[in-house]
Amino acid sequence: MADRPPRKKIDKDKLLLAVAAPVLAIVAALAITSVIFLTTGDDPFRAFSIMVDYGSKSDSQVVIINKAIPYFLSALAVAIGFRMNLFNIGVDGQYRIAAFFAAVVGGALALPGFLQIAVVMIVAMLVGAVWSGIAGLLKTTRGVSEVISTIMLNSIAAAIIGYFLHEGRLAVRDGNLIHTEPIPEAAHFFSIPTQEDPVNGFIVVAVVVGFLYWYLLGRTRFGFDLRTVGRSEEAARASGVGVKRMVVTSMVLSGVVAGLVGMPTLLGESYNYGTDFPTGIGFTGIAIALLGRNNAVGMALGALLWGFLERTGGRLEFEGYAQEIVGVMQGVIVLCVVIAYELVRRYGLKAQQRKVGEQLAAEARTDKAEVSA
Structure with missing residues (x-):
């Protein structure tokens, strides 16, 4: 034997x-x-009791999961930079400008449903990659801190969206609302039915992206090189790793994931980009990445906790808190x-x-x- x-x-x-x-x-x-x-x-004990009771209801669980999906994707985008000691504060601008141009393309096309969804998602990932890659190039070619460049790029992204989101440019007026052309119903993302409200089907994409994050950064040579650069650029350079190339690559990958942050809303809820499109998710992702310690499972739990707090917070306010x-x-x-x-x-x-x-x-x-x- x-x-x-x-x-x-x-x-x-x-x-x-x-x-x-x-x-x-x-x-x-x-x-x-x-x-x-x-x-x-x-009374803190009464407050905690209200939160647990309200958050455990089946309809609240669906809302919490749907809220957690974009938060988790945002945290993944931030964590890719964190693992390489890069502070990508620009996820908020990256996902917003990516969602805007993806909405413009989605509203202008009339392809078969599955193909149009794929095109919209690809456009979003490409725009996010380009917008984040600019910060990577500035860091490697001019030594500009990614903190400064991504903050500035957030402002530029907001200005570009504000310029084009006008009637007669890339948007239309619907009563008092201004938004891009609606994405055809055939290109709406699927949902998972429950006894209460449906769960956004983009949870499947979030799980896949989370698995790829874990595998790529934790089980491949590329991930090892990326983490090595984050810990010691000199050691990485001595072992033959192209530090500048890894900086740009990690920022591009962060932007690719950031481009998906707005997709659960665009393809599963609003079906257009308007003045009421959610903002601030990128900054929430920073907190959740810290909360989850850049671990895929930890960030998923952190996103669910954040969704739980937001869901039950409204109930606390209703109860007088x-x-x-x-x-x-x-x-x-x-x-x-x-x-x-x-x-x-x-x-x-x-x-x-x-x-x-x-x-x-x-x-x-x-x-x-x-x-x-």
């Missing part, structure tokens, strides 16, 4: 630290939020997660250093005993 390969031992210390960080973050967030409720004269309390809770949760993970990381590093020191000391004593013998 052939010998079986030895099973890998579970590192109990590493597992304990991995569990300790989110637990510490949750406990701290609940404690701080409770203090905030108490300072405003409100301050309107701003949800925003405060979101900020507290993100801060607690970031701080908790950093504290646990430092503790783990010190524990590892102490363990190595003890091993070296034990080896030194053994060698000294052998010499004396």
Whole structure:
């Protein structure tokens, strides 16, 4: 009988630290939020009870999932840059300008449904890639910080959309609303029926993109090179990695994913780009990427948590709680997660250093005993 390969031992210390960080973050967030409720004269336990009860209803679950889809895609776009130590603040502008031009193309064409959906999505990804790639090129050719360039590109994207989103240019007037030509009904994205409202079918695309993110960045040579550049450009350059090429490539990939952020709304809800098209999702993605620690599963859970807070926040306001309390809770949760993970990381590093020191000391004593013998 052939010998079986030895099973890998579970590192109990590493597992304990991995569990300790989110637990510490949750406990701290609940404690701080409770203090905030108490300072405003409100009962925190009643507030949490309302949120859990309302958020667990079947209709609320559908709304939470639908809200989480674009948040998750936005977080993935941000995380691609984070994994390479790039801070892409331009996801908001990238998905908006991508959705706008995708809506223009979708409203102007009359192709078979599946083909038109594919064209709209491809246009969105290409526009997002180009808009994000500009920041990558500026960084590698002129040394411009991607933080500055992406902020400026957000403003330029908003200005371009504002110029073309006028009657007689690339938009039409519908009563008091101005929007692009509607996308034909045959090109509307499918939905998943439930007992309540349907779930946006773009959840399938989000899952696929999340899997590709995990596989590409965690299981391929390209992902290894990308993470190496993020940790040490000098080490990456010494190992033969083209640092400038990886910077541009990662920004382009971030833009490709950013281009999909507006698609659940465009192809599954509004079917056009108008003045009421949702904004700010890109900045929410930054918070969720931090919340999920750039991990695909973690960001999915973070997106669901964000959707839960937004859904139940309206109920809290209806029950007499301050309107701003949800925003405060979101900020507290993100801060607690970031701080908790950093504290646990430092503790783990010190524990590892102490363990190595003890091993070296034990080896030194053994060698000294052998010499004396």
